[in-house]
Amino acid sequence: MTTTAPPRPEAAPTPPARPSAARRLGAFALRQWRRLTAMRTAIVLLFLLALAAIPGSLLPQRSLSQSAVGQYFADHPTLAPVLDRLYLFDVFSSPWFAAVYLLLFVSLIGCVLPRALEHARALHTPPPPAPRRLTRLPDSARLPTPLPPAAALDAVEEELRVRRYRVVRREREGGAELSAEKGLLKETGNLVFHLALVALLLGLAGGKLWGYEGSILVTEGQRFCNAFQQYDTYSAGAMVESGDLSPLCVGLEDFRAEYEQDLTAASFTADVTYGAPGEEGRSTTIGVNDPLRVDGDRVYVTGHGFSPRFTVTLPDGTTFDDVSAPFLPTEQSTMASEGALKLPDLGAGADDQLALQGFFAPTGLVQAGVLTSIDPRPLAPQVAVVAFRGYLGLDSGLPQSVYSLDASQIERGRLAEVGRANLSVGESMTLPDGTTVAFTGYSEFAAVQVSHDPGQLWVLGAAVAVLAGLLGMLLLRRERVFARAAADPGGGTVLDVGALTRGSGDGAPRFAALTDDLRAVLAARAPTRTPPSDGAAPQTGGAPA
CATH class of the missing domain: 3.30.310.80 (Kinase associated domain 1, KA1)
Incomplete structure (x- = not known):
């Protein structure tokens, strides 16, 4: 009698070892890198960059015109703060635009460099x-x-x-x-196109890092120097220090605006003098599309307006002759402008200060006691003036616009209205204390922008290379x-x-x-x-x- 041994139980299969957390993380990072450096991703990011630039062309930007942004806030008090929180008035310096820009830059480099190495090998194969x-x-x-x-x-x-x-x-x-x-040059053109696009992005980034831009309103007869303290708005790259600004002073001698028959602006030209501080200035004429180029800086005329002139005579005989302040245009079609003139140094005390808030009409027409402007040309200049007396709050430490009065001072009763009138050139009004305010004329001002972009030539060369590479892609x-x-x-x-x-x-x-x-x-x-x-x-x- 034979017996058979019971069958031995089969060993359970050993489960495969799970990869370590570091290996899983590395595999995940590799997959994301391949997705980022794919040509499809680069095309999507390029489309997003173009899409992100649309608000910058439709909405006013602080870097170009602070007054236009302020006017947008005045016209849309509810919508403007929401747009401002989304950086839509500073599109090209916003975090989300920089993120798309940086991702596109990394995607293009990761996509193009391996293709360039492969193409270099193909040329010898x-x-x-x-x-x-x-x-x-x-x-x-x-x-x-x-x-x-x-x-x-x-x-x-x-x-x-x-x-x-x-x-x-x-x-x-x-x-x-x-x-x-x-036809290997077809692939060469493709690579030149993408490498030039990377160079273009580098040039733009370099211009932002080492470039600066400032805007200021300059009235005829005045001058300014290239110092960030003098600009109304100033922005500079992260690598720019105050001592890096080129020594340049510009003076506005005369400004001329010409209009078409339908009263649309035809041209703006300004006669300016320029040179280093302490040197005798050289004369030239600049326009909107004809800037002054000197030592890597470009001086543009971006707009214009009027600065009404007043003569204020105090009861004791003290006279302030031809004091003026730029009035910012509120209607480009008629150049109707608003502004304020502040006289804090009357000498009678900190709370005895005078301010004139007014409306300037280059060609004025009074209808039902209200002054309006019907023509952008200064054919019949008039000004509607409201005089305030009291404390202006200039030494309070709180920032306020130089082109308007601080409304909080009026609300608190620190500034009180003491008179108002519609004045033509040569007319005057007398305040209750005997102070006389005379409208003596006007001067024109130019909105001047000084830009320094060290990557400009780099961007131009890259743009030409982009075009050459594109032609090679399409024709070969x-x-x-x-x-x-x-x-x-x-x-x-x-x-x-x-x-x-x-x-x-x-x-x-x-x-x-x-x-x-x-x-x-x-x-x-x-x-x-x-x-x-x-x-x-x-x-x-x-x-x-």
């Missing part, structure tokens, strides 16, 4: 061998010829080299073959031509030719022209038979084309 069946290519033809295989391939090689193909001949089973290609084609010559059992050679075209356009017409030329060359090189004479054996001789 010979064309690939011919496919086994050339008849399966999009364009193919069979050309029988009495020439031997080597001579037939010689004719094909010469014809392709004339067309600027790179040609490689190989010996394979079944006969000799030839591979040729051209990647073409490959293969030929195989095999001996025909019936005599002669069977020459198979095929072509593969990548890029724009149809390769069939070019391939047809190539095969027609090959037929002509092969026929010209074919040996000619001479008829026999006097019973002699026929002779053959070859003659080149």
Whole structure:
């Protein structure tokens, strides 16, 4: 009697070891990097960057016009704070625009550099061998010829080299073959386009880091120097210090605005003097699209307005002659402007200060006691003035606009209205304490912007390279031509030719022209038979084309 041992239980399969947390994190980071550096991601980011720039062209920007932003706040008191929290008045310096910009920059570098290395290797790599069946290519033809295989391939090689193909001949089973290609500059143009786009982003980033920009209103007869303390609005890159500003002073001698028949602005021109501090200024004329360029700085005229002039005479005989302040335009079509003139130094005490808040009309018309402007040209200048007396709050330590009064001082009763009037040039009004305010005329001011962008030439060169690369991408084609010559059992050679075209356009017409030329060359090189004479054996001789 035999007994059998019970079967041994099978061991449970060992579960695969889970990868470590570091390895999982590395794999996740690698997947995200591949997604970020994919060409599809770069295109999406480029589209997002263009989309993000739209608000910067539709809404006023603080870097260009602080007054326009203030006017937008006045016109849209509910919407403007919401837009401001979204940085829509500082689009190009906002965190979300910088994030898209940086991601696009990293994506382009990660996408283009590996392609550039691969393309550099391809430039030194010979064309690939011919496919086994050339008849399966999009364009193919069979050309029988009495020439031997080597001579037939010689004719094909010469014809392709004339067309600027790179040609490689190989010996394979079944006969000799030839591979040729051209159009590698198409990929070069593609890489130049993307590398130039990276250079363009670098130039823009460098201009932001090492550049600065300031805006100021300059009245005729006044001048300013390139110091950030003097600008109404000033912004500079993270790498700019106050001592880096170039020594430049600009004075406004005269400003002229010309208008079309429909009263739209035709041109703004300003006669200015410029030079280093302490030097005799040189004269020139600048305009909106014709800035002053000196030592890497550009001085633009971005707008204009009027500065009404007043003469204030106090009861004790103290006179302030031709004091003025810029009035900011509220209507560009008629140049109706609002502003304030503050006189804190009356000498009677800290709480005895005078301010004039007014409305200036270049061509004024009073309707029902209200002054309006009907023409942007200064044909009949008038000003509506409201005089306030009291404490202006200039020494309170709180910031306030130089172009308007502090409304909180009026609400608290620290500033009290003491008179108002509509005045033409030469007219005056007398306040209850005997102070006389006379409207003596006006001066024009120019909104001047000084910009320093060290990456400007870099950006220009990169933009030209972008255009050149784009033309190469669109106009060039990647073409490959293969030929195989095999001996025909019936005599002669069977020459198979095929072509593969990548890029724009149809390769069939070019391939047809190539095969027609090959037929002509092969026929010209074919040996000619001479008829026999006097019973002699026929002779053959070859003659080149």
